[in-house]
Amino acid sequence: MKFVDEFRDPDAAHRCAEAIAAITTRPWSIMEICGGQTHAIVRHGIDQMLPSGITLLHGPGCPVCVTPPGMIDAAIAIAKRPGAILCSFGDMLRVPGQAGSLLAARGQGADVRMVYSPLDALGIARANPDHEVVFFAVGFETTAPATAMSVLQAEREGLGNFSLLVSHVLVPPAMEVLLADPGNGVNGFLAAGHVCSVTGTREYGPIARRHGVPIVVTGFEPLDLLLGIYLCVRQLEEGRTQVENQYSRSVRPQGNAAALAALAQVFEVRAQEWRGMGKIEASGLGLAPAYASFDALGRFGDAAVQPERPGACISSEILRGMKKPCECVAFGKGCTPDHPLGATMVSSEGACAAYFRYRRPIDDEYWAA
Amino acid sequence: MNEAPSFSPVCPTPDKPGETVELGHGSGGRLTHDLIESVFRPAFAHCETDLTHDGAELEIGGARLAFTTDSYVVQPLFFPGGDIGTLAVNGTVNDLAMCGARPLALSCGFVIEEGYPLAELRRVAHSMQAAASATGVRLVAGDTKVVERGKGDGLYINTSGVGEIVAPLPVAPGRVRPGDAILLSGDIGRHGMAVMSAREDLGFDPPILSDCAALHSPVLRLIEEGIDIHCLRDCTRGGLATALIEIARSAGLAMKIEQNAVPVSEPVRGACEILGLDPLYVANEGRFVAILPGEQAEAALSVLRDFEQNAALIGMVEAGPEAVSLRTIGGSYALDFLSCEQLPRIC
Structure with a gap:
C-alpha cells in the first residue's frame, strides 16, 4: 500500500536502527508527543530495536x-436529556468519566451516536430538526479544524439544533509545562506529525531555543519513527537544538492556511483542564464570542463540568514521561483497559493501554486468569 | 447466635448488584468468555462439550454427527457481498465444517419485527435457498415469530445444523501438537469492513465485499487428500486473533505468528488504517485456520490455494505457555482478547 508498505519495510527499519546505534555515544531520553506514535512504537517494537542508551519517554499526546472526566460527565448528562442526540468519535465512547461512560449511557437508553467527522453530526442535525444534536469535540489541532468547519457550515445553513461540547487541546503549551519542570528528563522531542500538518512548525522554534531541546516533527510508521529518532539523536550528539521535519511528505513549515483560518475565526485560546495533568494556561480552545450560541454548555446550563477527583493513579507522572506504566503497582492488576483507574489507561492510545496490550510478559498472572 | 447457618443454595458466582448485559458480551472477546464462564458453564454443569468450540460431536446409533446452532443479528440486513440469509446458511454450514463434518440439514427460526417489508423477507428467503443449494445442504425445519414494532431489528435468524463427521480422527484443540503448522485459508477482514462501510455509509470505492462463503468444500478436500487435520476454526467475530487465542488456550500450547505472513487485501488494509482498526480482530465469514502436522503443511496449502489464491502458512505451534505471539518488525507481543468490539480511533 502506497505510503505504508515503504515505511514498514523490516530490512530498511533494521538498517535505520543500526544507523542510530552507530551515531550514539551517550544515553539520551527522547519523548514522542503523540499517543498514535506511542501506540506504533510499542506495537511494532521500535523501542526494542534501539541501542540501550536511547530511552523513549511517552508524552501526553x-x-x-x-x-477531563467532568467533561465526559457533562456529555453524558446532555445525552440523557429527552430529545438530545450526543455525537462522538468512537474511541471516546468507552472512556469513563466520574459517572460512567457514554457507551454505558447508551445502554441505559441515551441517544449516543458514533460519528467519523463533525460533519456527520451536522448531517444528523439536518435529518432530526426536532432534536438537539450535540457534537462532543475532542482532539488536538488535528481534529479542531473539522470542528470549526462544522460550526461555520451550521451557521451558513442556520441549523439552530446543532451545538458543541468543546474540549480541544493544544500541544505546544503542554510541552512547555513538561519542560518547565526541573525534574524532567527530556533531551529531545518527536513532535506529532499530524498536528504539525495543520499548525506548521513555527510554534516549535521558540520552544527548542528556550529550553535547548531538539524537536523533530515525525510521522507514525515504523520508518518515520526510526528516522525521527535518528535525526533527534544526531542533533543531540552534535549539540544542536533545532526544529527538523522528518514528515515532510505531509508537513509544511507554514501549516495548512485554510485550517488555521477556520480555527482563528471560530475558536479562542483558553486555559484548559487536562485529565491527569491539571489546568494548563492557554492550552485549550473555546468558542469565540461570535459563536458562543453553539456552546452546548451554555445551551444546557445544568450540564456543568465538575473538577477531577484525585485518585491513586500515577498517570500524571506517566504523562510527563517521569514513570513508565510498569512502574505502577496497579498496572495490569487493579487497572486494566476494562477497569481503568486513570488517563493513560482509558483510551487505547494511552501509554498504559499500549503497554497493557503489547508489553505484558506471557507468564503474567493476568494470562493465567 | 452460635447456631450453624441454615442451609441455603448459593450461586457459585454471586451477582454484583446492578450488573447487566452489555453489547460487548456479544462481541466474541473477553466479555463473551466471561459470560460463558460465569453464567452458562456453571448452569450447564453436566455439559461435557467444549463450550468455545464451533459445534458438538454426538454419537447416535454408531453415526458420528456434528450439531451446532448460531443466531444472526447483522445490521444492515443487506451488505456488499451478501445478506443475513446467506450469512445464516453459510455461517452454520461453516460451524459444521469446522468439526470436520459434511453439512446435511439446517433448521431456521425467524424473529421478524412487525412492519418488516414482505419483499425484503422474500429476498432473504431466496438468498437462503440459493446458499443452501450451492452447499448441498437441506433446509428441513423452521419457525416464525413476529414481535411488536420497535422490539426487534427488522429480522433475526437462528439456524441449527447437523452434519456427518467424515474426518477419521477428532478435529479439536486437544489434538494440536508442538510442531503443527498454522494455515489461514485466505485474506482477512473483508466481512467486518463490508458491514461497517454499509452500516456507517463510508462509501469505499471500489466497495469492499464480504467474504461470506461456505467452507465445507476446502475442508472436505483436505480430508480426502489425507491431511490429518488437528483443529479447524472459522475466524468470525473477533477475527483471526480471537480464533487463535481460543485454540491456544484450549490446547494449552504456544503459537508463533508472523505478522507479515497474514494476508490482508489492500482495500481492507487501507480502510483499517483510516479507521484505526486492527485487521487481526475484524470479522470474517469465509475464512478459517487449519492446524495440522508441519510435514503436511505444503500439501494442505496447495489444496487451500485451489480455493483461495492467497491462503498462507502464518505460523507454528510450539511447546510453551498458552499464548499467541505475533512477530513484528522490532519484536513480538502476545495477542489478547479484546474486551469488546473495536471502535474507530479519532486520529
Whole structure:
C-alpha cells in the first residue's frame, strides 16, 4: 500500500536502527508527543530495536486520554436529556468519566451516536430538526479544524439544533509545562506529525531555543519513527537544538492556511483542564464570542463540568514521561483497559493501554486468569 | 447466635448488584468468555462439550454427527457481498465444517419485527435457498415469530445444523501438537469492513465485499487428500486473533505468528488504517485456520490455494505457555482478547 508498505519495510527499519546505534555515544531520553506514535512504537517494537542508551519517554499526546472526566460527565448528562442526540468519535465512547461512560449511557437508553467527522453530526442535525444534536469535540489541532468547519457550515445553513461540547487541546503549551519542570528528563522531542500538518512548525522554534531541546516533527510508521529518532539523536550528539521535519511528505513549515483560518475565526485560546495533568494556561480552545450560541454548555446550563477527583493513579507522572506504566503497582492488576483507574489507561492510545496490550510478559498472572 | 447457618443454595458466582448485559458480551472477546464462564458453564454443569468450540460431536446409533446452532443479528440486513440469509446458511454450514463434518440439514427460526417489508423477507428467503443449494445442504425445519414494532431489528435468524463427521480422527484443540503448522485459508477482514462501510455509509470505492462463503468444500478436500487435520476454526467475530487465542488456550500450547505472513487485501488494509482498526480482530465469514502436522503443511496449502489464491502458512505451534505471539518488525507481543468490539480511533 502506497505510503505504508515503504515505511514498514523490516530490512530498511533494521538498517535505520543500526544507523542510530552507530551515531550514539551517550544515553539520551527522547519523548514522542503523540499517543498514535506511542501506540506504533510499542506495537511494532521500535523501542526494542534501539541501542540501550536511547530511552523513549511517552508524552501526553492522547487527546481522548486527557479529556477531563467532568467533561465526559457533562456529555453524558446532555445525552440523557429527552430529545438530545450526543455525537462522538468512537474511541471516546468507552472512556469513563466520574459517572460512567457514554457507551454505558447508551445502554441505559441515551441517544449516543458514533460519528467519523463533525460533519456527520451536522448531517444528523439536518435529518432530526426536532432534536438537539450535540457534537462532543475532542482532539488536538488535528481534529479542531473539522470542528470549526462544522460550526461555520451550521451557521451558513442556520441549523439552530446543532451545538458543541468543546474540549480541544493544544500541544505546544503542554510541552512547555513538561519542560518547565526541573525534574524532567527530556533531551529531545518527536513532535506529532499530524498536528504539525495543520499548525506548521513555527510554534516549535521558540520552544527548542528556550529550553535547548531538539524537536523533530515525525510521522507514525515504523520508518518515520526510526528516522525521527535518528535525526533527534544526531542533533543531540552534535549539540544542536533545532526544529527538523522528518514528515515532510505531509508537513509544511507554514501549516495548512485554510485550517488555521477556520480555527482563528471560530475558536479562542483558553486555559484548559487536562485529565491527569491539571489546568494548563492557554492550552485549550473555546468558542469565540461570535459563536458562543453553539456552546452546548451554555445551551444546557445544568450540564456543568465538575473538577477531577484525585485518585491513586500515577498517570500524571506517566504523562510527563517521569514513570513508565510498569512502574505502577496497579498496572495490569487493579487497572486494566476494562477497569481503568486513570488517563493513560482509558483510551487505547494511552501509554498504559499500549503497554497493557503489547508489553505484558506471557507468564503474567493476568494470562493465567 | 452460635447456631450453624441454615442451609441455603448459593450461586457459585454471586451477582454484583446492578450488573447487566452489555453489547460487548456479544462481541466474541473477553466479555463473551466471561459470560460463558460465569453464567452458562456453571448452569450447564453436566455439559461435557467444549463450550468455545464451533459445534458438538454426538454419537447416535454408531453415526458420528456434528450439531451446532448460531443466531444472526447483522445490521444492515443487506451488505456488499451478501445478506443475513446467506450469512445464516453459510455461517452454520461453516460451524459444521469446522468439526470436520459434511453439512446435511439446517433448521431456521425467524424473529421478524412487525412492519418488516414482505419483499425484503422474500429476498432473504431466496438468498437462503440459493446458499443452501450451492452447499448441498437441506433446509428441513423452521419457525416464525413476529414481535411488536420497535422490539426487534427488522429480522433475526437462528439456524441449527447437523452434519456427518467424515474426518477419521477428532478435529479439536486437544489434538494440536508442538510442531503443527498454522494455515489461514485466505485474506482477512473483508466481512467486518463490508458491514461497517454499509452500516456507517463510508462509501469505499471500489466497495469492499464480504467474504461470506461456505467452507465445507476446502475442508472436505483436505480430508480426502489425507491431511490429518488437528483443529479447524472459522475466524468470525473477533477475527483471526480471537480464533487463535481460543485454540491456544484450549490446547494449552504456544503459537508463533508472523505478522507479515497474514494476508490482508489492500482495500481492507487501507480502510483499517483510516479507521484505526486492527485487521487481526475484524470479522470474517469465509475464512478459517487449519492446524495440522508441519510435514503436511505444503500439501494442505496447495489444496487451500485451489480455493483461495492467497491462503498462507502464518505460523507454528510450539511447546510453551498458552499464548499467541505475533512477530513484528522490532519484536513480538502476545495477542489478547479484546474486551469488546473495536471502535474507530479519532486520529
